[in-house]
Amino acid sequence: MNFNLKIWRQKNSSTPGKFVDYSVKDIAEDTSFLEMLDILNEELIAKNEEPVAFDHDCREGICGMCSLHISGEPHGPKRKVTACQLFMRSFKDGESITVEPWRAEPFPVIKDCIVDRSAFDRIIQAGGFVSASTGSAPDGNAIPIPKKDADLAMDAASCIGCGACVAACKNSSAMLFVAAKVSHLAHLPQGKVERKERVLNMVAQMDKEGFGSCSNTYACEAECPKGISVAHIGFLNKEYLKASLS
Amino acid sequence: MGWFLRFLTSSVGQKFIQGFTGFFLISFLLVHLAGNLQLLNPNVEVAKESFNKYSEFMSTSMIIRILEIGLVLGFFFHILVGTVLYFRNRATRPIAYGDRRPSKNSSWSSRAMMLTGSLIFVFVVIHLINFFVKARFQGETDMYTLVKAAFTDPLLSSFYIFAMIILGFHLNHGFQSAFQTFGLLGKKYEKFIKGFGTTFAIVISLAFAIIPVFFLIGLGGK
Ligand code: HEM
Ligand code: SF4
Ligand code: FES
Numbered sequence: 001m002n003f004n005l006k007i008w009r010q011k012n013s014s015t016p017g018k019f020v021d022y023s024v025k026d027i028a029e030d031t032s033f034l035e036m037l038d039i040l041n042e043e044l045i046a047k048n049e050e051p052v053a054f055d056h057d058c059r060e061g062i063c064g065m066c067s068l069h070i071s072g073e074p075h076g077p078k079r080k081v082t083a084c085q086l087f088m089r090s091f092k093d094g095e096s097i098t099v100e101p102w103r104a105e106p107f108p109v110i111k112d113c114i115v116d117r118s119a120f121d122r123i124i125q126a127g128g129f130v131s132a133s134t135g136s137a138p139d140g141n142a143i144p145i146p147k148k149d150a151d152l153a154m155d156a157a158s159c160i161g162c163g164a165c166v167a168a169c170k171n172s173s174a175m176l177f178v179a180a181k182v183s184h185l186a187h188l189p190q191g192k193v194e195r196k197e198r199v200l201n202m203v204a205q206m207d208k209e210g211f212g213s214c215s216n217t218y219a220c221e222a223e224c225p226k227g228i229s230v231a232h233i234g235f236l237n238k239e240y241l242k243a244s245l246s
Numbered sequence: 247m248g249w250f251l252r253f254l255t256s257s258v259g260q261k262f263i264q265g266f267t268g269f270f271l272i273s274f275l276l277v278h279l280a281g282n283l284q285l286l287n288p289n290v291e292v293a294k295e296s297f298n299k300y301s302e303f304m305s306t307s308m309i310i311r312i313l314e315i316g317l318v319l320g321f322f323f324h325i326l327v328g329t330v331l332y333f334r335n336r337a338t339r340p341i342a343y344g345d346r347r348p349s350k351n352s353s354w355s356s357r358a359m360m361l362t363g364s365l366i367f368v369f370v371v372i373h374l375i376n377f378f379v380k381a382r383f384q385g386e387t388d389m390y391t392l393v394k395a396a397f398t399d400p401l402l403s404s405f406y407i408f409a410m411i412i413l414g415f416h417l418n419h420g421f422q423s424a425f426q427t428f429g430l431l432g433k434k435y436e437k438f439i440k441g442f443g444t445t446f447a448i449v450i451s452l453a454f455a456i457i458p459v460f461f462l463i464g465l466g467g468k
Contacts (some may be wrong), residue, residue: 072347
């Protein structure tokens with residue numbers, strides 16, 4: 001398969017970037033999107049040009065590092081997959097594909113398609129943890145947890161922190177990410193101790209980082225590679241109200 | 247007091263204000279519609295008498311005066327917070343995407359709340375000048391005849407009908423959105439509330455829009 005690529009190139013955070021056109025030829029349909037970029041980069045290196053910088057790590061959809069806005073959508077046109085698990089068979093032969101970084105003030109571009117997502121780390125540091133003692137692994141069934149709560153916590157815990165929700169949202173809102181973290185811990189007994197402080201501090205940090213508020217367009221849920229439900233945002237709102245009132 | 251300020255200035259708290267005032271405005275729409283539907287009585291004499299009596303009550307009653315203050319405040323805070331959120335949210339993306347396909351992940355009504363809201367605001371101002379100011383401040387008592395005269399003008403009628411369609415879009419998103427904001431859009435009722443919201447938006451905007459159509463096609467008498 002052949003593709004015309006339009007890729008965002010930017011030297012560093014202080015230089016303005018621009019789109020540059022490339023073309024790749026004879027790509028097998030089972031090539032992943034990132035492998036296709038690897039092939040392009042090998043060609044660029046052979047020509048003594050600067051390869052395209054993009055984030056990636058596991059390449060199996062679990063780490064949340066890959067973060068490409070492809071053909072108008074975060075992680076590309078396919079639902080519930082990360083960019084690394086997107087394969088070229090999802091595109092038409094000869095298609096023009098735009099590749100650009102997440103666009104949001106709190107996610108500044110570091111280079112080309114790599115953005116700095118440490119704003120998410122600071123939100124986690126503000127409360128996305130439990131102060132449980134560490135040590136050897138406790139018995140899995142030592143603390144009984146109702147199935148319903150365990151399921152909700154597990155669903156929320158599947159958030160990989162990729163930031164596609166922010167990238168998809170017209171407000172660059174981090175509400176789905178924060179909701180997933182708050183909901184995950186609030187549904188478990190281990191998360192009860194810091195429950196109130198957690199939601200207050202995480203929302204405060206989210207606002208401080210400059211993420212927008214939620215307009216309930218549900219673009220985040222549609223684009224989230226893990227299918228995190230916006231029901232968690234409703235839960236976050238209630239948690240926040242309760243914590244404010246108590 | 248500290249917690250209250252923190253709540254009201256937070257992104258989550260401001261959504262609560264938006265949802266709360268939005269619901270309040272919806273309740274106003276229902277009352278307003280119920281009053282206006284008296285205009286549609288095919289017996290012109292009866293319609294005229296009941297509507298004029300109702301208008302007189304609305305522009306002289308003390309209770310209505312007090313409720314009016316609430317309504318003005320409701321509109322004021324809804325518009326204020328909506329506008330603040332809009333501009334703050336817009337500022338979060340100083341560099342636009344080169345290729346963006348929002349229709350793939352969200353509905354037009356959900357993305358155009360500021361646009362539809364602003365059009366509703368323009369409508370409300372014109373609407374107040376047309377009717378409210380005349381009844382309240384210029385001593386007009388025959389509101390039925392005034393409404394009839396206004397709506398036999400095709401231009402004004404079309405504007406009203408257009409505005410009601412826009413209101414329908416605002417409500418289509420707004421209704422279920424407020425439930426979501428309050429965390430009431432549970433899995434069990436999600437489909438029902440979304441369906442109900444859309445039906446509600448269509449019914450409300452059609453019911454309001456029927457009034458100018460009614461007079462435009464001469465059903466309100468010559
Ligand atoms: C009768 C008139 C109106 C009704 C019944 C109404 C109702 C609603 C409702 C129910 C919501 C959803 C709240 C939520 O998501 O929690 C909403 C949102 C909104 N309204 Fe209105 N509204 C009206 C007029 C206006 C006006 C005049 C404006 C502005 C000029 C406006 C601007 C907005 C905006 C910007 C939002 C979305 C805020 C956000 O989610 O970011 N509305 N409205
Ligand atoms: S909620 Fe979904 S889109 Fe947002 S960071 Fe988590 S996994 Fe990524
Ligand atoms: S590289 Fe790990 S999720 Fe894509």
